Amino acid sequence: MKLLVINWQDLANPHSGGAEVHLHEIFGRLARRGHGVTLLCSGFPGASPADEADGMRIHRTGGRHTFTLAAAPFYRRHLAAERFDAVVEDLNKIPLFTPYWVERPLALLVHHLFGTTAFREASAPFAAATWMLERPIPLVYRGLPAEAVSESTRDDLVARGLRRQDIRVIHNGVDVDFFRPDPSISRDAEPTFLSVGRLKKYKRIDHAIEAVARLRARNRFVRLVIAGKGDDEPRLRETVARLGVGDRVTFAGFVTEEGKRDLMRRAWATVQPSPKEGWGITNIEAAACGTPTIASDSPGLRESVVHNTTGLLYPHGDVAALADALERLAMDEVEVARLGAGAHQFAQGFTWDRAADLTEAHLAEVAASR
Structure with missing residues (x-):
């Protein structure tokens, strides 16, 4: 043709x-x-x-x-x-x-x-x-x-x-030959969550930052790595400073595909707070690496994340529910492993x-x- x-x-x-x-x-x-x-x-x-x-x-x-x-x-x-x-x-x-x-x-x-x-x-x-x-x-x-x-x-x-x-x-x-688990790379010792993609306001990455701040108030320690560049970065950095979570939120900037894969393999879960996506390719990339995703129960994302099987869904905009989901995985490595295994199997179909x-x-x- x-x-x-x-x-x-x-x-x-x-x-x-x-x-x-x-x-x-x-x-x-x-x-x-x-x-x-x-x-x-x-x-x-x-x-x-x-x-x-x-x-x-x-x-x-x-x-x-x-x-x-x-x-x-x-x-x-x-x-x-x-x-x-x-x-x-x-x-x-x-x-x-x-x-x-x-x-x-x-x-x-x-x-x-x-x-x-x-x-x-x-x-x-x-x-x-x-x-x-x-x-x-x-x-x-x-x-x-x-x-x-x-x-x-x-x-x-x-x-x-x-x-x-x-x-x-x-x-x-996704390229399931490239995005795959590596037994030589283990998850970070501390509960670490990853947001990866363009830093755009509508994607509501600030909700993940606010959730980290809520967990700090509960004396629950989690880390958030934000990988990517975009015009919302100054506002997100201001949010981190305002909420006093600079010691728990890291901006990794632009990362290569190899760097993204490494971050996904080490993360306990990726986080997708967006109100709407076409599909959510990064969710499947993370899944192929054996890493679950916590995502808004929103169009597109609810198809690339199967609740309680490949990750967790929460009502979009409900920061308290997002914080609860982060805490649930941060307190249970066995649950992270179970969801990661389900995610890896799910990804093989795409x-x-x-x-x-x-x-x-x-x-x-x-x-x-x-």
């Missing part, structure tokens, strides 16, 4: 995240299987307008805030004549409304929609713009074949007006090869619809 993927960013972009990992893991595999894959995405300072990565041709146009305006003109000038077998809009951040300017067959790929959670992250004008741009999704995309990375995302799309029968759920994967197989089959159906 000859495929075109349109996404806001590629993995080389400094602002890339889980959606870009998914893009390269899936479509890089399809490229290595012999499919022709072209990616149209935004540029960034220092980026080449034309590139290649993971077997994919990459075209960059516009920038972080102008790609939505630059994508359609670039497509018409440089790509429309190529007659792709299928085009995929990887809806990431805001819709590009490709049905109005891309030749079909066209498919939609959705990780998650922001909805009102945009107001927890961005300034009021940007949040309002994101919310308003999501409103026409059912009108623009209804009837198109779609992929969602979780049942929660499919349910969200259906609630907004898309047809359930048009949406195929294909879960994300591989990138499986996700690529299902995506390949789905796009073959889309291409055949021409």
Whole structure:
């Protein structure tokens, strides 16, 4: 097949995240299987307008805030004549409304929609713009074949007006050969919990910091390691200082994949306080390492964490319940081991090869619809 993927960013972009990992893991595999894959995405300072990565041709146009305006003109000038077998809009951040300017067959790929959670992250004008741009999704995309990375995302799309029968759920994967337990690496001697990912306000990492402070008040000692970079870091550091838990909360900054894996292997559990995620890849990465996760009982996360089997779920925003969950594991290494074993077994069902197989089959159906 000859495929075109349109996404806001590629993995080389400094602002890339889980959606870009998914893009390269899936479509890089399809490229290595012999499919022709072209990616149209935004540029960034220092980026080449034309590139290649993971077997994919990459075209960059516009920038972080102008790609939505630059994508359609670039497509018409440089790509429309190529007659792709299928085009995929990887809806990431805001819709590009490709049905109005891309030749079909066209498919939609959705990780998650922001909805009102945009107001927890961005300034009021940007949040309002994101919310308003999501409103026409059912009108623009209804009837198109779609992929969602979780049942929660499919349910969200259906609630907004898309047809359930048009949406195929294909879960994300992880590299279970890379993320795996290492008998030579043991958990930290002290109860240590890990938050890993971009430091964004909407992810509510401050709830984990507040939970640590509550446990300090109970004379329960736990440590929290925060790995990652992002624009919420100054606020999080201020929260640590205000609550007086600087001796119990460590900022590890950016970590490599090997560094992340090492932290996951040593942690007693990872922590995910976010109100909404497409799936929660880091939860499965930790699970593959034999480490459970404590997460909000929120869309996406409730699918990548099985309560009392691979980790613990608590009501989102309930800091007291989060503190209780941390205390429960901090006081019971046997429970940590039990949940870790369940998590490792659970993770084996989610591989990138499986996700690529299902995506390949789905796009073959889309291409055949021409």
